Amino acid sequence: MGWNVIEVDRLRRTYAGGFDAVNEISFTVGEGQLFALLGTNGAGKTSTVEVLEGLARPSGGTVRVLGQDPYSDRATVRPRTGVMLQEGGFPTDLTVRETVRMWSGCTSGARPVDEALGLVGMGKRAGVRVKQLSGGERRRLDLALALLGRPDVLFLDEPTTGLDAEGRRDTWELVRALRDGGTTVLLTTHYLEEAESLADQLAIMHAGRIEVAGTPAEVTATRPSRIRFRLPEGTEPGQLPLTLRAAADGRQIEIRTPELQRDLAELLRWAEELDVHLEGLDARSASLEEAFLDIAARRAEPAGTGAGVAA
Template sequence: MTDTDQRVIEVDALRRGYSGGFEAVRGISFSVSRGEVFALLGTNGAGKTSTVEVLEGLARPTAGTVRVLGLDPHADRAVVRPRTGVMLQEGGFPADLTVTETVRMWRGCTTGARPAAEVLAQVGLTARASVRVKQLSGGERRRLDLALALLGSPEVLFLDEPTTGMDAEGRRDTWALVRALRDAGTTVLLTTHYLEEAAELADRLAILHAGEIVTAGTPDEVTASRPARIRFRLPADVPAARLPLDLRAAAEGQQVEIRTDRLQETLTGLLRWAEESAVRLEGLDARSASLEEAFLEIAARTPEGVR
């Protein structure tokens, strides 16, 4: 099987504009392989929703091409839709139906739908099957949204903020389910504001801002391009100026922060200096860049201009 055969989602120079000249997506390109979890991240208004709507076949691109399972998701929607599952940010289900009634209603609109009890067990809602939708917690409603997206055993699964409103246990259970789906060969495109979620789940990711992809790669590749951080507090009688020149960095009073691309070497030099100078470094904290730090750094340095 060739690399092209493995590409389940292909986006090439995608642009999407709206009336009045507003361009939400500005020529982005990426691909997602079979059995891969791909996270599309970005600040509010970055273009995530506009991109996903095109991938789901809900809108045409203004320019560029999009393929899902080798087909145009808009022109070939009748063929593509039964092979995909979509979990929207809000399902909008009738409040007075029970969980089981909601799933059964949805089954009537789903090709090759699985039994209601099966999907409810998969998302941990068996015990809530007879409860009305209006009585569910926010996290339980998200589980119901996920159950409906999984009804047709989709080859491609679109998850839009899947764990919003869930407690920690529900979020971890959902992560485990997404991993199991990926391992079984399902291709997952995920949008989320929880950067820990993206770091935990994504095989690869792209960060959008102002309609453009600013950086992309594995979570490790994205964070590796940012400097590591060392923080500590000097004793009151030791000014930051006493640090060796190659270790001096931003300091507020006795609090010091060093940014470095060579964490091990820099930390070794710092500890050697502290030992030789008989200086105790209070609150010493050394760590590689996190995905959150990379994300915030991108958001801060990239010019605004897109809502």
């Protein structure tokens, strides 16, 4: 078993006016794990990550990255971390290669420029000026810079925003390879499919607190599975077994259940016995999106007001 590369214990971050952007959250990320931090806008994700990156001091609680305080021990921690911000500020008249070379001069043990560009599929764009890049290409350049120093810990803030489907998949494969090679990754993303595909562990934040955490499977298990179908003419919803908690909209039926296999088997036995054809039968476990939207809906009321902005 590896050790906890990131440790967050009752972290609090308070802005001017007493606004708690982060309100006593705790989690750990093991060595070589990918941890996804999710949440609605204003949930406190960016405020949390800024503390982990050493850009801000916590208002309360403790944070350790690689066993050290990322703020007070920044000179030690920073060379071992890679950071991909939501938006990079590049000199637009430099070429891609010139930008990476400039960044390389400020990075300890930097990869060769061509290697860094090759990792993110930007080798053929090395001679293009930054101002001529598409939004997706700028995100690739951001990632190349984050990987320059061969980081032990990688912070990725919305890494695939602006990428097309192919670029997003390529980035996923690169991130998986980095994780499998021992890099510890903390990811924030609005793409729930991304988190479900990549994360070993995840947490969903709302109003500065962690509402649910665990593996993707554990988090989705907090929501019921769903069975949908349409009854044929001559069969009424009231004929369904009473044990199946069904909701009907005309002949369109939806069953929500924590026991998908059991209730689906009962439904199919009932349909066979009565020779009923279930049109459009669709049975599936809950998705991470459903768990996320459920938290957003249940916590729709603002937790409080105050100065400052959190993300």
